[in-house]
Amino acid sequence: MDPSNYSSLHVFILLGFSDHPKLEMILSGVVSIFYIITLVGNTAIILASLLDSQLHTPMYFFLRNLSFLDLCFTTSIVPQMLVNLWGPEKTISSLGCVVQLYVYMWLGSIECLLLAVMSYDRFTAICKPLHYFVIMNPCLRLKMIVMVWSISLANSVVLCTLTVNLPRCGNNLLDHFLCELPAMVKIACVDTTTVEMSVFALGIVIVLTPLILILISYGYIAKAVLRMKSKAGQRKAMNTCGSHLTVVSIFYGTIIYMYLQPGNSASKDQGKFLTLFYTIITPSLNPLIYTLRNRDMKGALKRLMKVHHKSAEIERN
Template sequence: MGRRNDSSLQAFILVGFSDRPGLERILFAFILVFYILTLVGNTAIILLSITDARLHTPMYFFLGNLSFLDLCFTTSIVPQLLWNLWGPEKTITYHGCVAQLYIYMILGSTECVLLAVMSYDRYVAVCRPLHYTVVMHPRLCLQLVTVAWLCGFLNSFVMCPQTMQLSRCGRLRVDHFLCEMPALIAMACEDTMLVEAFAFALGVALLLVPLSLILISYGMIAAAVLRIKSAAGRKKAFNTCSSHLTVVSLFYGTIIYMYLQPANSYSQDQGKFLTLFYTIVTPSINPLIYTLRNKDVKGAMKKLLGKK
């Protein structure tokens, strides 16, 4: 029994893009640039939302949390990925793989729920502007963020043990660049139908339920915007929501495609590039999406940099 446990704790080989050595060098440079952008952009938003009194509002409280999530989400993957892309060594320790899976799933699940929370905040801002400060009081904001984090922890602590306990019959090659649940389930040498069904059910709860709430919020926002008589008023309402809607589209579009399809129809190469997109590209452009058309953030940034 001890020997079997020892063998199950062997290091995994992250295959990644090793079948395309030329692509690995290009990807290394591409990922490094986007990782630096993620670090700079999201750290700036967190600092601004803490230090600038004008940004002490529910919207920026949630945005600061989203930036923190994106920062941790990408950092749980990129250093290991860059190491594997740069050299011939493609391994990750068993415990490193487990830690990556847990952290990745906690943060990804939390982000799904947090984006729904942010859409509710936008709904109150547009549809009930006179009651906004009363409805979105600090205690409620903290409770909503806590619920998002609890959902993330619950999903991870339910699914990760089931995934790691599957028999792999000595298989150590993970056909991915990170320890992701579908790739680890695909390595199993036993029937995984029950685990896949459970993962699908949780995926529906954590992806489709928040997405439905987001769509309902934006349906009500759209109806409210159409009732606004002035073009300037409509433009202001649109600007309030467009950034969040863009982020939702990028994040949910790729993640739903990844997790809500049967394992046998899952294209591994396609999956790798989609995972690259929502784990590395999206977190780096989120700060840009939120700041490009936002006067408050631009003003806070200038103040932080000492410009008048």
């Protein structure tokens, strides 16, 4: 593909891993597999938590929202990425690129805040068990979700609008496989210090503030678990909290490394692989982490499979 052929068109050229054609073939297979796992795993969690009355609790309400978010997050990226990996023309329209940028930032911000809300849910369940269902009532849960989506949308609008309005002087070569904010900032032909400082400042608010709240919540949770006299109670608390902490560690670790380092010092390929990890691999790991470590979810999925099996037998007969 000759980039000069597209210089006058309203498109962006996503270079991605085009300098490693053999790697692209491998990546297309890996991404397809993880995308299927993401679709199947998260859909199973949503269906199980909706159809099984035993999972109609605040914890699974938030887990259902996380699964829905992961489905939207990966679907906003993977189909376009696979088209570019499979085909010779690695392009995306200007409108498509802008939409992807806004949606990607919006959904990514939601995950940061939603994980903090889920940690508060676990804190309430373990530290205030007698008042858990009173505190985490449906009205409060709905308000939390609306707040998370609204704050994240405002963050996306501010950062993406600043980025989109940067003059590019005809440069439409994005050294990435998606329209990500750092890659868009890099092709600007003016000083981007103001935008970079804005990204860093809002990153502190959207990324580090929820992380601090999560750590505080788990500090109180750890104290409560250590005071429990029942070993079974300790194990149950550790299982439910362990799943959440695992997801938090994976997601926040890559996000902080990507967005909160001075001067964005990660190498080009390193940045691409990190983005690949937290946008494609992490959403596929979430359902595995929550189901393998959660006895209630495993039981719900088994019951769902039995109902499906019985229905299939009745139809055959």
